[in-house]
Amino acid sequence: MAISSNGHAASEASGTVAIRTEGLAKAFGATAALAGVDLAVEAGELVALLGPSGSGKTTLLRVVAGLEQPTGGRIFFGGEDATFVPVQARRVGFVFQSYALFKHMTVAENIAYGLRVRPRRARPPRDAIRRRVGELLDLVQLAGLERRFPSQLSGGQRQRVALARALAVEPKVLLLDEPFGALDAQVRRDLRRWLRELHDRTGHTTLFVTHDQDEALELADRVAIMHRGRIEQVGTPDEIYDHPATAFVAGFVGDAVRLPAAAEAAGLRVGAHMIPSPVVAANGTRRDDGPAVLFVRPHDLVPVADHVHGIAVEIAAVRRAGSGHRAEVMLGHGLPPVDVVLPAGRTARRGDRIRVAFANLRVFPA
Amino acid sequence: MIPRMASVPVQAASGPMTGGPTLTSVPPIRLRRRSALPGFGPTLGFTVLYLSLVVLVPLAVLVLRASGLGLAGVWAVAMSPRVLAALQVSFGLSLAAATVNALLGPVVAWGLTRYHFPGRRLLDAIVDLPFALPTAVAGIALAAVWAPNGWIGGLLAPWGVQVAYTPLGIFVALVFIGLPFVVRTVQPVLADLDREIEEASATLGASRRQTVWRVVAPTVLPAVLTGFALAFGRAVGEYGSVIFIAGNMPFRSEIAPLLIVVRLEEFDYAGATAIATVMLGISFLMLLAVNLLQAWSRRRLGHV
Amino acid sequence: MSETLPRAAVGACLDAMPRHAPATRRRGGVIDESAPVQTALVAAAVGILALLVVLPLLAVFTEALRRGVGHYLESFADADTQAAIRLTLMVAGIAVPLNLVFGLAAAWAITKFEFVGKSLLVTLIDVPFSVSPVVSGLVFVLLFGAQGVFGEWLAAHDVQIVFAVPGLVLATVFVTVPFVARELIPLMQEQGTSEEEAALTLGASGLRTFLSVTLPNVKWALLYGVLLCNARAMGEFGAVSVVSGHVRGLTNTMPLHVEILYNEYNFVAAFAVASLLAGLALVTLVAKSILEWRGGDQLERSRRI
Numbered sequence: 001m002a003i004s005s006n007g008h009a010a011s012e013a014s015g016t017v018a019i020r021t022e023g024l025a026k027a028f029g030a031t032a033a034l035a036g037v038d039l040a041v042e043a044g045e046l047v048a049l050l051g052p053s054g055s056g057k058t059t060l061l062r063v064v065a066g067l068e069q070p071t072g073g074r075i076f077f078g079g080e081d082a083t084f085v086p087v088q089a090r091r092v093g094f095v096f097q098s099y100a101l102f103k104h105m106t107v108a109e110n111i112a113y114g115l116r117v118r119p120r121r122a123r124p125p126r127d128a129i130r131r132r133v134g135e136l137l138d139l140v141q142l143a144g145l146e147r148r149f150p151s152q153l154s155g156g157q158r159q160r161v162a163l164a165r166a167l168a169v170e171p172k173v174l175l176l177d178e179p180f181g182a183l184d185a186q187v188r189r190d191l192r193r194w195l196r197e198l199h200d201r202t203g204h205t206t207l208f209v210t211h212d213q214d215e216a217l218e219l220a221d222r223v224a225i226m227h228r229g230r231i232e233q234v235g236t237p238d239e240i241y242d243h244p245a246t247a248f249v250a251g252f253v254g255d256a257v258r259l260p261a262a263a264e265a266a267g268l269r270v271g272a273h274m275i276p277s278p279v280v281a282a283n284g285t286r287r288d289d290g291p292a293v294l295f296v297r298p299h300d301l302v303p304v305a306d307h308v309h310g311i312a313v314e315i316a317a318v319r320r321a322g323s324g325h326r327a328e329v330m331l332g333h334g335l336p337p338v339d340v341v342l343p344a345g346r347t348a349r350r351g352d353r354i355r356v357a358f359a360n361l362r363v364f365p366a
Numbered sequence: 367m368i369p370r371m372a373s374v375p376v377q378a379a380s381g382p383m384t385g386g387p388t389l390t391s392v393p394p395i396r397l398r399r400r401s402a403l404p405g406f407g408p409t410l411g412f413t414v415l416y417l418s419l420v421v422l423v424p425l426a427v428l429v430l431r432a433s434g435l436g437l438a439g440v441w442a443v444a445m446s447p448r449v450l451a452a453l454q455v456s457f458g459l460s461l462a463a464a465t466v467n468a469l470l471g472p473v474v475a476w477g478l479t480r481y482h483f484p485g486r487r488l489l490d491a492i493v494d495l496p497f498a499l500p501t502a503v504a505g506i507a508l509a510a511v512w513a514p515n516g517w518i519g520g521l522l523a524p525w526g527v528q529v530a531y532t533p534l535g536i537f538v539a540l541v542f543i544g545l546p547f548v549v550r551t552v553q554p555v556l557a558d559l560d561r562e563i564e565e566a567s568a569t570l571g572a573s574r575r576q577t578v579w580r581v582v583a584p585t586v587l588p589a590v591l592t593g594f595a596l597a598f599g600r601a602v603g604e605y606g607s608v609i610f611i612a613g614n615m616p617f618r619s620e621i622a623p624l625l626i627v628v629r630l631e632e633f634d635y636a637g638a639t640a641i642a643t644v645m646l647g648i649s650f651l652m653l654l655a656v657n658l659l660q661a662w663s664r665r666r667l668g669h670v
Numbered sequence: 671m672s673e674t675l676p677r678a679a680v681g682a683c684l685d686a687m688p689r690h691a692p693a694t695r696r697r698g699g700v701i702d703e704s705a706p707v708q709t710a711l712v713a714a715a716v717g718i719l720a721l722l723v724v725l726p727l728l729a730v731f732t733e734a735l736r737r738g739v740g741h742y743l744e745s746f747a748d749a750d751t752q753a754a755i756r757l758t759l760m761v762a763g764i765a766v767p768l769n770l771v772f773g774l775a776a777a778w779a780i781t782k783f784e785f786v787g788k789s790l791l792v793t794l795i796d797v798p799f800s801v802s803p804v805v806s807g808l809v810f811v812l813l814f815g816a817q818g819v820f821g822e823w824l825a826a827h828d829v830q831i832v833f834a835v836p837g838l839v840l841a842t843v844f845v846t847v848p849f850v851a852r853e854l855i856p857l858m859q860e861q862g863t864s865e866e867e868a869a870l871t872l873g874a875s876g877l878r879t880f881l882s883v884t885l886p887n888v889k890w891a892l893l894y895g896v897l898l899c900n901a902r903a904m905g906e907f908g909a910v911s912v913v914s915g916h917v918r919g920l921t922n923t924m925p926l927h928v929e930i931l932y933n934e935y936n937f938v939a940a941f942a943v944a945s946l947l948a949g950l951a952l953v954t955l956v957a958k959s960i961l962e963w964r965g966g967d968q969l970e971r972s973r974r975i
Contacts, residue, residue, distance in 0.1 A: 067565050087568045094569040100562035104584040114570035117580065162566075169570055403782050403866050404876035410779035416772045417794055420843055424809035425797070427819055431812055470718050477715025481708055489716060491959050495723050498951035498958075500905025501803075502925040503944040506932050507726035510733055510941075517725055542722050574703065603802025606907035606925070610932065623804035627912060630808065635817050642805045653800045657793075 018043040018078055018205035019064060019173055025072030026059050026229075033059040035229035036073065041173075043078075046199050046206045048216035051226030052252065057209045058177055060226070064207065065175050066090045077172055093166030093204070097178040099158045101150040107161050108133050108146035114169035136164040139198070156187045163195075167204070176208035180215065192219055213253055217241060225249050247293055247364035256295040257338050259331070261363065263292045268363060270294060271333030273311040275358060291366035298326060298339040300360040303346070310357035313340075315348050329356065425646075432643040435636055443640035448616055449625060453644065456622040459533060460601035463540030468594040470541075471548025472586065478549070479556040493549050496542050501606025508539050509611040531613030536621060539608045544597030551593035555586050588663030592656055599652040603645065730948045734941035745942035753919040754927035754943070757835070761910075761923060762903040765842040769899055773850025774892075778880070781858035782866065792855065798847050803908025807841050810913050833915030838923060841909040846899045853895035857888055890965020894958065901954040905947055 019041040026034040033056045041047045049057040062068045064075060066087030074083045082090060102110050111133045115124055124132070137143045140160035150158055159179065166174060179195065180188040196219055199206055210216050216223045217237040225232045225240065225248070233245040244250035251258055262269045265288050267276040304310040313329040316337055320326075325342045340356055342348060432440055443449055478490050496504065512519045512529040519529055529535050559582065567577040605623040613619040622645055629638035702708070735742050745751060776795060780788060798806065812818050814831035824831060831837050865887065869879040885892070907925040914921045922930065924943055931940035 065569055067569070087565075088571050088573060090569075091571070092569055094566065096562040096566060098560060098562055100560060100566035102563065102567075102581055113567070113572070113580075117567075117570065117572040117576045165566075165570065401783050401863070402870055403863055403879075405778060405880070406783045406785075409775040410783070410785070413772065413776040413779050413791070416775075417791070417847070420840075420847055421794065421797055424813055424844065425801075427812050428805070428809045473711065474715045474718050477712045481712050483712050485716075487959075489719055491955050492719055492723055494955055494958065495727060495951065498901055498905075498954045499727070500907060500925050500944075500947045500951065502907040502928045503730060503905070503947045503951070504726060505907075506928065506940060506944055507729045507733075507948075510729040511725050517729065518721070538722075542726070545718075545722060599800055603800075603805065605802065605804050605911070610929075623802050623908065626804050626808060630811060630912060633817070635812065635815070638808055639812065642802075642808050645802055646805060649800045649802070653793075653796075 016043050017041070017076075018045070019207065020076040021060075021064070021073060022076070023073035024060065024063060024070050024075065026056075026063055026068060027071045032229050034063065034070070034073075037226075037229070037231055039224060039231055039234065041205055041207055043205050044203045046196070046219065046221045047208075048220035048223045049207065049209045049226055050213055050216040050223050050253075051211070053211065055226040056229040057211075057226045059229075061175050061177055061207060061209050064173075065092045065094045067094070091169060091172045093163075093169065093171030093174040095159075095162045095166050095174070095176045095179055097181045099150075099162040099182075101158055101161055101165070103150050105149075106146060107137070107142065107148050107150070107153070110150070110161055111136055111146075111164045111168050113165065132168060136168055139167070139202075140164045154187075155183050156191055159183065159191060163198075167202070171204070174204040174206040176206065178209055178211070180210075180212075188215075195219065217253075225252065227252075244295075244362060247295075247366075250295040250362045250364060251293075254295075254297045255339075256297050256362075257336055259294040259296060259335055259338070260366070261292045261294040263288060263290055263363070263365075265289070268292065268294065268361070271331050271335045273331065275311070275361070292363050293366050295362040295364075296338050296358075297360075298341050300358060300362070301329070301338060301340045301356045302359050303340060303342065304355050304357045307355065310355040312353055312355050315350055315352045315354065317350055318342075318348055327354075329354070428639060428642060428646065431635070431639040435640055439636070440640045440643050443637055444644045448620075449622075449637075449641055451617040452620050452622045452625040452641075455533060455536065455618075455620060456602055456645075457648070459536050459621075460540055460598050460604075463537055463544055463601050464594050464598035466541050467544040467548045467597045468590050471545060471593055471597075472552050472590055474545070475549045475552040475556055479553055493546050496544075496546050501543075501604070502610075504542065504607040505539065505610035508542060508607060509535070512538055512611060530611050531619070533612075533619050535611035535613065536608050536619060539611050540601040540604060543604050543607050544601050547596040547600060548590065548593030551589045551596065552586055555589040559585060588659060592659050592663075595652055595656045595659065599649055599656075602648065602652075727948060730941055730944050733937060734945040736941075737938050741938050742942050742945075745939040748939065750919045750922070751927060751939070751943060754922045754924045755946070757838070757922065758904050758924040761835075761838050761842050762900055764839050765846055765903045766896060766900050768843055769846050770850050770892075770896055772847065773854055773895060776851045777854035777858050777888075778884075780855055781861075782863050795848050795851050795855075798845050803845060803906065804912055806844050807909040807912025810837055810840050810844070832913050833917070834921060837913035838910050838921060841913045842903050842906055845906055845909050846903050849899035849902065850892065850895035853891045853898075854888055857891045858884070861887055890961055894961050894965070897954055897957055897961070901950065904950055 017040050019039070021037050021039045024034050024037040024039075025032065035056075037056075037060055039060075049060060051057045059068060063070045066082075066085065070083065074081060076082060077085075077090070102113065105113065112129050115129045115132065118124075133146065134143070137146055140163055142157060142160055142164070145153065145157065150161065153161065159182075163176075163179075180191055183191065192215060208220075217240070220237065222234060222236055223240050224234045227248045233240060233249045235243075235245075240249065240253055244253060250256060259270055264274075267274055269275075311331070313331055315327045316330050317328040318325055319328070321341070324344050325347055327340045327342055327348055328337045329340050330337055340354075348354065435443070444453065474493065478486060478493070499507075509516075509530050511517050512535060514520065514523045514528060514530065516530070522529060527534075529538055563581055563585075564577050567581045568574075572580065603623060605621075605627075608621055609624055612621060612624070614624060622641055626638045626641050626645075629635075629641065703711070734745075776791075779785075780792060811832050814820055814824060814837065816825065818832070831840070865883050866879050869883045870876075874882065904923075905925055906923075907929075910923055911926055911929070914923070914926055916922060916926060916930065918927075918930065924947055928940050928943050928947070931937075931943065
């Protein structure tokens with residue numbers, strides 16, 4: 001985790017860095033899909049690109065693959081400048097969201113394709129290709145299906161064929177575009193776990209795009225949050241979740257409600273409430289005045305038993321949530337409702353007034 | 367105008383014979399599934415009656431007439447030198463024209479589908495002209511263009527190449543009439559072709575040429591073959607656009623449909639029927655081939 | 671998980687859009703052909719169409735106007751020409767509505783119900799497309815001609831079908847049978863029956879359901895089919911040529927009149943009449959483009975199959 005998203009740090013320890021981008025930019029006409037992206041992925045790492053639609057994550061993946069030419073910046077593969085290396089020569093394994101399997105070829109032919117199109121002198125002999133296809137089929141647990149056509153496979157099977165096809169060329173890096181995007185929830189969870197195991201076994205440097213934060217946080221070693229063509233924060237799932245570096249990350253990750261607030265000398269003012277704790281933004285600077293935003297997740301607010309601490313709120317609704325209940329509470333002053341997780345065994349009714357305290361404060365200058 | 371043949375993937379009516387409980391009383395065979403919608407009886411009745419009167423009975427009469435001649439009779443007519451020559455001209459030149467269409471059509475479809483250039487939409491609309499232009503108009507127009515004093519014929523004449531009023535003229539007319547069939551069957555396949563398929567091929571190390579030959583061509587091939595069959599089928603029966611440019615010399619540039627007309631004008635109904643039967647038989651074989659081809663590619667590629 | 675799913679789902683929809691929508695992203699992609707190859711391919715496409723298709727079209731108008739506008743317009747003063755135009759309009763005026771009604775009935779029966787023999791029926795509708803126009807005419811001669819099946823009976827009752835207007839209508843109806851039906855069937859097949867069923871549960875009558883639910887859903891495809899049907903009905907040559915008997919001013923449609931004028935070396939008049947038909951073809955193509963633009967969704971779906 002030595003390498004951060006900031007470009008100045010990227011120059012060190014290049015021996016273990018598998019992919020590095022410097023100020024990568026890509027414009028489609030007047031719109032900038034990438035606006036200076038610095039990212040370093042260590043060898044063997046599994047990194048997720050997470051962001052809302054249009055944040056540039058797929059474009060970044062495609063530029064790394066060589067499917068798009070960047071309009072600025074550079075890409076290095078293991079220290080070598082690959083910016084102008086054509087896609088055919090980059091040796092990337094790319095798995096498309098639609099899988100892009102060759103419909104007229106069998107599973108085995110699909111997997112063997114990357115080896116068969118090599119120039120004659122670099123092409124492995126026939127039986128070596130067959131052996132390799134067999135190994136890969138075992139790896140993705142599709143042995144016995146080699147003569148099927150893609151149209152005869154389920155979504156999850158197609159996904160694994162696409163992965164095997166990408167792995168066949170022994171890629172330097174594996175790039176996955178929304179690898180589970182087209183699958184239903186159950187298959188998706190199974191495949192997610194399976195992909196993690198596969199990665200741990202094969203150790204391919206892997207970069208994958210997703211819009212699903214659960215997927216990113218569960219699967220990746222590190223997560224890069226993208227927003228408007230830039231990387232907002234790179235870090236482990238814990239770092240991203242617990243210590244969002246920017247207001248965008250705080251609002252995007254987790255199920256946060258955004259509340260307008262104001263920093264004052266005595267603490268943070270939210271609506272009519274005064275929270276008597278020093279306001280320290282995530283970047284460490286203390287704020288004494290000015291508008292701020294507060295991001296509240298369900299576990300950030302906890303009910304308090306006494307009548308002194310915390311702030312008084314009114315319960316607008318109570319819902320069952322897994323083993324316990326969640327209360328939707330109104331902070332008043334036209335602020336949006338906020339969820340509070342009630343302790344096990346405790347119930348409440350609409351209209352009850354309870355006191356809650358902030359267990360976590362995620363405040364950013366507005 | 368759009369070449370689609372037997373195009374609807376109608377599921378075979380799920381027969382009650384296939385499954386169903388085998389109880390002691392055999393359930394009556396239902397000829398249709400119950401539906402809440404009204405109007406089944408009248409619309410199907412009208413459809414069947416109309417088709418019978420307009421299409422089936424007339425064609426049945428042809429078959430009846432032909433069977434009156436007997437297989438030997440039809441064969442004798444078909445093997446008479448002039449008829450044989452006409453069939454050879456029709457089928458040979460149709461085959462040649464459809465082959466050229468199968469080569470030119472994908473190029474046109476590729477240019478129109480893949481690239482954006484000024485006038486592309488206009489050009490795209492023009493592809494349908496051979497469908498829309500009445501065949502007689504096409505015939506005299508082609509004759510005018512390719513005649514020795516025409517725009518193109520005039521350029522070829524100094525080289526000793528005569529197109530109009532020779533078998534070459536028939537060939538040109540058949541290429542004209544068949545081109546949209548190939549273009550219009552290939553175009554949607556090219557347009558639907560997922561760009562990611564080609565990108566996947568590139569990331570796996572294939573050169574552009576390898577991608578085109580190994581990935582694009584096999585995907586488009588069924589459509590090209592379908593277009594070829596449609597163009598061929600149309601060319602064999604084509605009359606209006608050919609007779610003005612053909613020269614219509616017996617044994618040389620006389621097409622089979624024209625010979626039917628000639629026989630009719632001689633009141634030789636038997637001869638006309640025999641030639642028509644041979645052509646009809648071949649047309650139905652073509653239709654069958656197209657259907658098999660579509661079924662094959664559907665099975666192979668999952669959908670078309 | 672449950673809270674994030676909706677957002678994830680929305681994200682999936684939105685995220686898929688920019689990747690597939692803008693054409694700009696495609697151009698200049700690394701997998702495209704090199705510029706010279708692109709230029710060559712476009713030039714080839716333009717060249718093929720120009721040489722094969724555009725030149726003949728231009729030739730029609732050039733030949734028609736070869737001796738000036740005056741001569742061109744004079745061609746239409748001819749009584750026989752005017753009779754041919756009238757006859758063509760009449761034949762199309764009968765054939766198109768007939769096949770319109772047939773197309774609607776056939777599409778309704780075939781797409782809204784399941785029954786044995788359906789695929790056979792669908793294939794049968796397409797048969798006239800795969801029959802040579804000459805053969806299409808021939809079958810009516812065999813039926814109603816002097817030596818035909820009903821020949822003697824017709825002669826005895828002094829009814830003339832072949833070599834008269836009824837024969838022209840019959841042959842035209844035959845060759846244009848599939849046009850409307852084949853546009854409607856794939857589309858209505860795809861649309862299924864749920865909307866009609868919904869209308870029925872809301873208390874609409876069968877006819878009302880058809881008029882207010884089915885028809886609006888297929889109107890562009892229907893118009894499209896009628897357009898193509900009309901173009902073919904007015905332009906048909908081979909089939910009507912066989913049954914017409916070529917009586918000037920009586921059984922000559924416009925395409926047949928073109929042939930006669932051409933064979934009489936009256937080229938200006940032949941091309942003048944031809945220019946009207948070519949104009950009809952151009953109008954058809956323009957209307958078709960407009961329809962594809964207006965009803966793109968409907969037509970796109972019906973064509974895909």
